Amino acid sequence: xxxxxxxxxxxxxxxxxxxxxxxxxxxxxxxxxxxxxxxxxxxxxxxxxxxxxxxxxxxxxxxxxxxxxxxxxxxxxxxxxxxxxxxxxxxxxxxxxxxxxxxxxxxxxxxxxxxxxxxxxxxxxxxxxxxxxxxxxxxxxxxxxxxxxxxxxxxxxxxxxxxxxxxxxxxxxxxxxxxxxxxxxxxxxxxxxxxxxxxxxxxxxxxxxxxxxxxxxxxxxxxxxxxxxxxxxxxxxxxxxxxxxxxxxxxxxxxxxxxxxxxxxxxxxxxxxxxxxxxxxxxxxxxxxxxxxxxxxxxxxxxxxxxxxxxxxxxxxxxxxxxxxxxxxxxxxxxxxxxxxxxxxxxxxxxxxxxxxxxxxxxxxxxxxxxxxxxxxxxxxxxxxxxxxxxxxxxxxxxxxxxxxxxxxxxxxxxxxxxxxxxxxxxxxxxxxxxxxxxxxxxxxxxxxxxxxxxxxxxxxxxxxxxxxxxxxxxxxxxxxx
Amino acid sequence: xxxxxxxxxxxxxxxxxxxxxxxxxxxxxxxxxxxxxxxxxxxxxxxxxxxxxxxxxxxxxxxxxxxxxxxxxxxxxxxxxxxxxxxxxxxxxxxxxxxxxxxxxxxxxxxxxxxxxxxxxxxxxxxxxxxxxxxxxxxxxxxxxxxxxxxxxxxxxxxxxxxxxxxxxxxxxxxxxxxxxxxxxxxxxxxxxxxxxxxxxxxxxxxxxxxxxxxxxxxxxxxxxxxxxxxxxxxxxxxxxxxxxxxxxxxxxxxxxxxxxxxxxxxxxxxxxxxxxxxxxxxxxxxxxxxxxxxxxxxxxxxxxxxxxxxxxxxxxxxxxxxxxxxxxxxxxxxxxxxxxxxxxxxxxxxxxxxxxxxxxxxxxxxxxxxxxxxxxxxxxxxxxxxxxxxxxxxxxxxxxxxxxxxxxxxxxxxxxxxxxxxxxxxxxxxxxxxxxxxxxx
Numbered sequence: 023x024x025x026x027x028x029x030x031x032x033x034x035x036x037x038x039x040x041x042x043x044x045x046x047x048x049x050x051x052x053x054x055x056x057x058x059x060x061x062x063x064x065x066x067x068x069x070x071x072x073x074x075x076x077x078x079x080x081x082x083x084x085x086x087x088x089x090x091x092x093x094x095x096x097x098x099x100x101x102x103x104x105x106x107x108x109x110x111x112x113x114x115x116x117x118x119x120x121x122x123x124x125x126x127x128x129x130x131x132x133x134x135x136x137x138x139x140x141x142x143x144x145x146x147x148x149x150x151x152x153x154x155x156x157x158x159x160x161x162x163x164x165x166x167x168x169x170x171x172x173x174x175x176x177x178x179x180x181x182x183x184x185x186x187x188x189x190x191x192x193x194x195x196x197x198x199x200x201x202x203x204x205x206x207x208x209x210x211x212x213x214x215x216x217x218x219x220x221x222x223x224x225x226x227x228x229x230x231x232x233x234x235x236x237x238x239x240x241x242x243x244x245x246x247x248x249x250x251x252x253x254x255x256x257x258x259x260x261x262x263x264x265x266x267x268x269x270x271x272x273x274x275x276x277x278x279x280x281x282x283x284x285x286x287x288x289x290x291x292x293x294x295x296x297x298x299x300x301x302x303x304x305x306x307x308x309x310x311x312x313x314x315x316x317x318x319x320x321x322x323x324x325x326x327x328x329x330x331x332x333x334x335x336x337x338x339x340x341x342x343x344x345x346x347x348x349x350x351x352x353x354x355x356x357x358x359x360x361x362x363x364x365x366x367x368x369x370x371x372x373x374x375x376x377x378x379x380x381x382x383x384x385x386x387x388x389x390x391x392x393x394x395x396x397x398x399x400x401x402x403x404x405x406x407x408x409x410x411x412x413x414x415x416x417x418x419x420x421x422x423x424x425x426x427x428x429x430x431x432x433x434x435x436x437x438x439x440x441x442x443x444x445x446x447x448x449x450x451x452x453x454x455x456x457x458x459x460x461x462x463x464x465x466x467x468x469x470x471x472x473x474x475x476x477x478x479x480x481x482x483x484x485x486x487x488x489x490x491x492x493x494x495x496x497x498x499x500x501x502x503x504x
Numbered sequence: 505x506x507x508x509x510x511x512x513x514x515x516x517x518x519x520x521x522x523x524x525x526x527x528x529x530x531x532x533x534x535x536x537x538x539x540x541x542x543x544x545x546x547x548x549x550x551x552x553x554x555x556x557x558x559x560x561x562x563x564x565x566x567x568x569x570x571x572x573x574x575x576x577x578x579x580x581x582x583x584x585x586x587x588x589x590x591x592x593x594x595x596x597x598x599x600x601x602x603x604x605x606x607x608x609x610x611x612x613x614x615x616x617x618x619x620x621x622x623x624x625x626x627x628x629x630x631x632x633x634x635x636x637x638x639x640x641x642x643x644x645x646x647x648x649x650x651x652x653x654x655x656x657x658x659x660x661x662x663x664x665x666x667x668x669x670x671x672x673x674x675x676x677x678x679x680x681x682x683x684x685x686x687x688x689x690x691x692x693x694x695x696x697x698x699x700x701x702x703x704x705x706x707x708x709x710x711x712x713x714x715x716x717x718x719x720x721x722x723x724x725x726x727x728x729x730x731x732x733x734x735x736x737x738x739x740x741x742x743x744x745x746x747x748x749x750x751x752x753x754x755x756x757x758x759x760x761x762x763x764x765x766x767x768x769x770x771x772x773x774x775x776x777x778x779x780x781x782x783x784x785x786x787x788x789x790x791x792x793x794x795x796x797x798x799x800x801x802x803x804x805x806x807x808x809x810x811x812x813x814x815x816x817x818x819x820x821x822x823x824x825x826x827x828x829x830x831x832x833x834x835x836x837x838x839x840x841x842x843x844x845x846x847x848x849x850x851x852x853x854x855x856x857x858x859x860x861x862x863x864x865x866x867x868x869x870x871x872x873x874x875x876x877x878x879x880x881x882x883x884x885x886x887x888x889x890x891x892x893x894x895x896x897x898x899x900x901x902x903x904x905x906x907x908x909x910x911x912x913x914x915x916x917x918x919x920x921x922x923x924x925x926x927x928x929x930x931x932x933x934x935x936x937x938x939x940x941x942x943x944x945x946x
């Protein structure tokens with residue numbers, strides 16, 4: 023008998039057996055269905071026919087092929103992969119929240135409306151701004167909402183402004199959002215230290231500029247120290263200052279963005295506020311803004327009225343809806359739990375420990391993997407393979423794959439685009455010193471391997487379910503479905 | 505707080521960094537901005553206190569017997585779906601940027617794409633969008649890119665929230681125009697199509713439409729094609745267990761609200777945008793796409809592919825700005841569809857149609873009430889009621905039943921009409937209670 027382990031990489035449809043069933047719907051009202059034959063589908067959908075156990079085993083097996091925050095250190099820069107507390111999941115699943123229909127009468131939704139109202143108040147205070155919408159489904163969706171606000175704001179003033187300024191270190195979503203909204207993107211080269219060049223900004227900003235979109239700290243993990251000069255240049259030109267809040271974990275509780283002249287900013291609940299990423303979503307976003315932009319926020323908002331709460335559909339100046347219904351409320355329940363679990367002081371401790379962790383990793387690795395910046399970093403650092411590794415033909419991709427073989431998820435790689443062979447490491451505050459020490463040891467070990475036997479590192483990973491995958495074939499001959 | 509650092513840890517780490525204090529690390533931040541006063545609670549809640557606070561809020565939402573639909577549908581979520589989606593290897597992973605360490609998520613996305621293609625009868629699907637409304641808007645944007653035309657024709661029966669979202673997506677360009685195809689007895693007036701579609705990028709239709717009625721799509725794609733317009737179809741995925749698939753009637757893009765596949769109502773999200781298209785439009789699809797390929801040893805594996813459409817590569821030339829999507833909801837819908845399979849989905853669709861048919865039969869017999877439209881419907885229908893529909897709903901809510909959505913604010917021309925929905929979660933007894941409640945409240 024052959025007892026060799028069988029590697030099961032079949033698709034669910036390949037396990038299908040005609041006539042097998044998982045679940046039934048036996049509601050006797052089925053007999054009342056009277057759909058005319060001409061409106062019925064001709065061929066049944068080609069879906070797998072499996073038992074419940076088949077399905078559970080199939081997806082349980084798949085789950086075990088993944089790295090995740092719970093199973094592996096996951097220092098993905100700009101993604102803030104911190105621990106997601108368990109009780110948030112229980113809270114979001116509470117029947118009262120989970121079963122509430124989005125068109126429920128306000129009288130039936132008082133608990134959720136109160137939650138949204140209280141969360142809104144806490145977040146506006148945290149950011150030092152005046153108003154907020156929680157409707158966007160993600161960070162990029164928030165940027166879209168923010169630029170719509172800008173558009174409405176200038177239209178209301180009778181001004182036509184066609185340009186958005188982004189530094190070249192910006193997340194790809196910034197220019198993509200700008201062009202989706204019909205704006206032209208003006209790219210500004212960063213200074214050698216990674217900061218926005220204020221003199222360059224002054225050259226490009228003017229009556230055509232609608233918004234400066236700036237990530238803070240920027241994607242190099244550096245704070246824009248000349249923030250006051252930047253804000254002044256933006257406001258002198260009559261433009262708006264948008265802060266991409268993807269990296270807010272570095273600042274939470276430690277500074278209020280409103281204090282340095284930000285007109286609006288977005289939040290990513292699936293980053294800073296610890297709601298789980300789910301393999302790419304769901305997220306949730308928010309736009310927090312000053313009073314001057316508040317009349318244009320999407321509707322509905324939640325307002326206190328007497329002893330209760332009501333959905334408020336604003337006035338005619340609102341930009342309308344960016345999404346059906348209210349927003350990703352299930353994610354907001356988790357974000358609210360996060361706010362409840364942190365006092366003012368503890369919020370500041372998040373930023374402080376995120377910054378200590380990033381600098382700790384940076385300081386222990388910078389001799390082997392030069393740091394792009396010579397300064398201390400904020401919540402993340404950008405390193406690169408040194409000349410010694412480069413001389414051996416080792417690329418950032420090889421270092422990333424070497425980490426997978428050592429049980430660590432790779433950092434964000436090849437971003438920001440302005441750094442050649444970037445390795446962007448964001449440890450987050452929830453990782454302990456011991457974990458960081460293990461990570462540093464793994465990075466040193468990879469360096470040693472790359473120097474001694476570079477080809478073996480170029481073959482990594484060798485411990486994963488698959489080796490390096492042929493991405494060229496995937497794109498040339500797309501196989502996107504069974 | 506979820507920070508492991510002890511005081512000693514922090515001291516050791518600062519020493520290793522070579523900083524004399526934490527303040528050294530943040531010298532790049534102008535000092536006057538550091539540590540502002542925050543008007544937030546000085547004390548945090550412990551887990552038990554926070555859980556109690558949340559449970560208290562959840563309990564303040566009431567739980568009427570629910571007959572609301574209108575784009576979000578009450579479903580039973582099978583235990584096996586919850587068991588899989590709560591596996592933290594799925595829950596706490598990120599977008600699969602390192603494919604070798606993300607084969608579970610990637611294969612699940614591939615199976616999700618395949619499930620959407622199978623349900624909608626389409627060639628390709630993406631890895632998900634935010635919700636049905638944003639999928640709809642992105643499909644119309646794609647049709648505009650393909651055709652280069654700026655006139656958008658849409659059936660009056662498209663969910664008004666989808667249209668609001670679409671108009672927001674195009675708010676920047678006043679050159680886009682909208683043409684509404686009127687309804688006749690609640691469904692699209694097909695005789696109006698040829699004239700209205702002249703010069704249009706697409707015809708956007710929803711079936712079952714917002715009023716619950718099933719559009720007869722036979723021949724519509726041909727009419728659109730003749731006018732040089734693409735067909736964008738929105739359809740509820742559970743209805744496709746029994747109703748014609750968009751691929752069968754020639755849709756170019758087909759979208760839907762995936763919440764219907766067993767996701768909780770959750771006051772509007774997280775939901776799941778389903779997005780699919782014909783083969784020739786694949787490079788106009790927004791968002792992430794997973795493809796099957798081989799590894800160095802020739803073994804099957806999965807990667808994110810066709811990324812040249814996406815924001816992190818193309819920046820201002822990208823097809824869309826979408827980055828995070830609804831991956832976990834996509835997994836949930838995939839597991840749900842696999843558990844029910846083709847037969848089970850047909851049963852679910854029949855149970856929806858049957859429950860709604862029974863409700864319509866009972867309610868239309870109430871004196872003063874009648875069905876607003878004659879045509880076949882899926883799981884919801886318009887009911888004319890005597891007096892104010894909104895007042896009737898409030899009265900019924902007091903008796904523990906949400907009898908449906910008053911349509912007058914959205915469609916004033918329909919008068920005092922309720923949109924009543926019954927899904928497979930409703931029993932004969934539930935529907936009799938609905939009947940008694942309405943009778944009592946009139």
